[in-house]
Amino acid sequence: MLRRFFTRSLNKSNVKFNKSSRNLGRNMAETSMYPPIEPYDTGRLKVDDIHELYYEQSGKPDGNPILFVHGGPGGGSSPADRCYFDPQFYRIVIFDQRGSGKSTPAAELRNNTSWHLVKDIETVREHLKIDQWVIFGGSWGATLSLLYAEIYTKRVKAMVLRGVFTFQPKEIKWLYQEGASYFYPDHWDSYISVIPEEERGDLVTAYHKRLTGDDEDVKMTCARAWSLWECSVSKLVPDKEAAIKVTNDLWVTQFARIESHYMINRGFLESDRYILDNAIKLKDIPCSIVQGRYDIVCPPESAFKLHQILPKSELHFLIAGHFSKEPLIQESLVKSTDKYKTL
Template sequence: MKRLYPDVTCYENGFVDVGSGHSLYFEQSGNPNGIPVLFIHGGPGAGLPPNYKCFFDSNKYRIVGYEQRGCGRSTPFANTSHNETWINVDDIDTLRNHLGIGSFLLFGGSWGSTLALLYSLKYTNHVTGLILRGVFLARQEDRDWFLSPNGCAAQLFPEYYRKFTKDIPSPLSTKGICQFYNSALQSNNDVLRHAALKRWYQWEERLSRITLPPGVGDSTSHYPMPLVTSLATLECHFLSNNCFLEENYILENIDKILHIPGTIIHGRYDMICKTGAAEALHKAWPYSQLQIIPDAGHSTSEPSIGYALCRATRDMSRFLQESKK
């Protein structure tokens, strides 16, 4: 399958109150009587991408998208108060109940894969299957892959890492980098705060794809500042707090979802989420299928990643329909 599905307009959108002053934006598209699927975006802080519905056959799927606490149209924007991992997991169930869905397929990429796995571990009976892209298990080694001077990203992109870690005291470490940026992003100095937002975002964006358009990685002028703000603020917040998870929590509890079917799609040259995490998850989860995409990195904007995701949703729809018979 060498194409994405046509984009469709949503037939419903709105907000759901999840408590502590937070309200989440959601929308529904496709077939109201189709297979319910929840698109869980990455980040933390990315919000819904414009083309996320193109991974699903709108005739077969009831497509639900939402924006996590502090992201996109959800309010309050870029807010870290009452914004932790398990709270976000519970938000998914609040949304499920609000929409009257008994169980759904979870489709999550990067940080979205983390939330999808955690939701499945806690609310197993409400999950029919998983499609995961760019797996992030939130372990120390996964955070180091992205931030540590000894991580793969720093080793392969030293000139960008030098810019990213400018002014951070040596010796560099994942913890020290998070502390530096967390302080800068909370600063009352607007110039310092905006510079830190852009530098964090530039680092993430440069790693996301094998080939970038001209200027990407050196400038954020072509990206909306709200996206830069929420991604940098929330990503730093979660990574500074070890993603609010016990070390290796997902793999140590994977036995709870061994019966759930899943597809794992991971770019071989993913510099944000290590390919070894996808392999470790697959080995611990026999009912999963792992597809390592040979010519891709992390982003769904890379064609081979997008095509693989479309094939995965097509195959999963067939499997779920057959399992009902």
């Protein structure tokens, strides 16, 4: 009786548990991603007197438009991001947000808020003469996708979201002040080591002060420490890749400066629950939410609350962390984009 009730309850809530999650020993080289492709179009788009955005298109020029929204803030895009989408069906649009990736000027904080980025997405859509598109975003990319969809609802056909982050103060505190530290005390020790003990009561403020200061050596030390912390806790099973990634001075500067800028300003949102309070606007939009059960960067509560608000959403809980390239997350994301490719 209890088993039947439990099964009916899960089906009713539209929460899906990936059956392959038991296969934790699968070959990490296996992938369900589509093969690498090159863009058929690249360009630059000046959005104000300061910022110029890089954008690209790949896949099928007259296909179903889909926008990839990268994470961070400040993370930038990469060629592998094209591979979540079937190029025989999708017109794949990717752009680098202000100060990120190939957009210029690099790591620029002026005129760089959530609302500037929301308008930039709409500017890209208008520039490419796209009427409606599917939106795909993970982590901060999911945040920005939701903000865009809540304003330009009629332009969104469907959404695929991973690792939902809603910019509530408790989410910021969990990752950067207290919470995640209990699970990764060794990496946390490295993260706090560059900040004097008397300033550790507010690490976001302490980091932001240094990342926006004039001492270039201190700025780079803090950029590496901030980036290494987040990269190290992103995977269910940490590896050496994070340490390699933070040797890229440009990337860590963009990532840490822009991310701390957004964190100290709480995403430039009007209220703590702004995204969830406005999510009802998206009630008619199909949405697939892919969430690592053991995501330390973006804990599952926000994904679950969003799913409860959106009647046309499905939530996929996986035995995974935060990292988008974990095999089970990749598999679920590709299945989700396949679902909407003929929408």
